[in-house]
Amino acid sequence: MPGYLEAGAWGVVAGAALLVGALVGLYVKLPKRWISAVMAVGAGVLVSAVAFDLMDEAFQKGGFDAASIGLIVGAVVYFGADLLVSSRGAKHRKRSGEQQDGGANTGMALFLGSLLDGIPESLAIGVSLLSGEGVSWVFVAAVFLSNVPEGLSGAAGMKTSGRSTKYILGLWSGVILTSGLAAALGYLLLDGANPNITAGIQSFAAGAVLAMLASTMMPEAYEEGGAVVGLLTALGFLVAFTLGKLQS
Template identity: 35%
Template sequence: MTIVVILVVTGALLIGALWGLWGRIPASAEGFLIALAGGALLIAAVLELINPSIEKVPIGWALLSIVAGALSFTALDYLVKEQWGAGQGVGLLIAITLDGIPENLALGVSLIGTAPMTVAALSCSIFLSNLPEAAGGAKEMREGGQSRRSILLLWTGAALLLSLAALAGHWLLAGVDQAVLAYIRCFAAGAVVASLAIEVFPKAFRKDDYWAGLAAAIGLAVALLLHSLGGG
């Protein structure tokens, strides 16, 4: 199950990149999908990462871990865009990678002794998030003049890196104290929330205007359904 989940989640980056390079994506459809994915990932971060963690560690330290994750992502994203001058497509690629590393570490951790449907709720939410984001990022990179080959190589590298993060979370952290795993989950959740606020929801609104609000609610409902099926 570990390998299958990792392949599904990181494979979304490659499928999305291929879609963005060779498929046709109306701006409104892209925005709707991005908002839907963002809604799903937002509630999944709370239900699958934060909620289980605050039962194992003091609430104050859990909240600090969430804030630390958000601060880390925000600082790195600022450096990428404002200081290093990465374009929109490249910035989105780096953003997915930056929040994807702790996110996939947490996914790997969640595979340790967790019910299959609970894992499915988190992995499906990450899949829904990665697919349209990769499609939009690859499309913007192509419009910026990069070759399809170089774009595919970049997204393939990101997928491999995130796969390694998930494997590391599952295999290297299997014997780690539950409190440490809880802090990793909270840190990942903070990075996810920051990426949604900075990258995902603003882009969804630009592409699809007010329909993005409905899409986010639908995504949230889907993630809630998956969580309930997992016995949450």
Template identity: 40%
Template sequence: MTTALLYGLATALPLVGGAWLGLRWHIPRPLLAALMAFGAGTMIAAASSELFEPAFRSVAAWHAGLALMAGAGTYAIASHLLDTRLGTASVGWGLMLGSLLDGIPENTALGVSLTGSGGIVLLVAIAIGNTPEAIGSAATMRDAGGPTGGSRRILLLWAATGAVLVLVTVGAHALGDSIGSSSVATVQAFAGGATIAVLADTLMPEAYTDGGWWVGLTTALGFFVAFVLGG
């Protein structure tokens, strides 16, 4: 249980720390774009090699595909609703939503995998991706204003998000023996779909808007770093 708690904290602290950095300093937009693009690259690697591939190998292709599309569809619909209600402020909220929609199944998979060899690999991939995502989201939420209630409330929201992910990791580890491989594969594929939707809908377009043509290089660098760490 202690190990699960430490792993959960290791995924949550980058979220809270990244949000604090994004709120504390007005990071130049090109640098923020580079961080977001780097995080996008790590998320691409995690979605493919740490989430969907294990699911695809564990269950039938149609099963993994349906879970993947369910994750992507859930985020796409929720993000569209945010766009409709919040306008420009929706980008930061969309990234926070993405942290939950891909973080909950990711941390579920992390919790049940702690007895195997994949735990540390998935932990590193999650932690690397969480930091720039939180920095970009918190900074965007602060700059956009809207119904967030100021920097203190934004930080509290990210702290609550991190706390949820810690609880998910601990709970999944405690119930690990009763969670079948098919269920684990489903949440992994769901997380992969949500991650892909976050990338396509929010993270990569925002990075390109703020950075420009060169962010593709930073994205590739993030992918390479995560791939090497997971290799």
């Protein structure tokens, strides 16, 4: 199989967890505390992926400058896009006279976060194959594990706000296809690229993920699940950390 097709396939595999989570959120009636528990574990997995897979590698490739700039840009881009989504949602509720419901905004914020971190993550998957050592299965597993709660909670929030099943599944399917395309493009376009560029891509994903975690995923999990989400987040972090050490 050509390298770019293999990269694209791995990108689709990592992103497919979003659809798995979305299907559970749409068709399985889980208590909100269970959903918050899954979100908490996923948040811990993402924190580990940010620290050890994205930022550490970005620093090794491009140093403090590339890693720092990418992180800040990723966080700012997510912040701006999330602010835009929230303001449009508020305007819609005001015009329609509906009572404020955070489900739609939370769902769209998680979708936005998945898109903004999924593209750089998939590019990173494509780049990792250029070394000839194969894809990092730990990184793919971390992305997969973290995507399940994002898809689940995002779809559940959109469903609560009245979005159709077709609309929700279409959004998440679009992210998956975009992830596969980004991984293939990463393999094709970033071969021999300046290390600062690949470092910036990885740290951009880290910044978007951190901004999403702090503003959406972790507050939502705590609101529904209470203090136990702290323990579950630590558990998710430990699982991803252990996977990383097993590979090394």
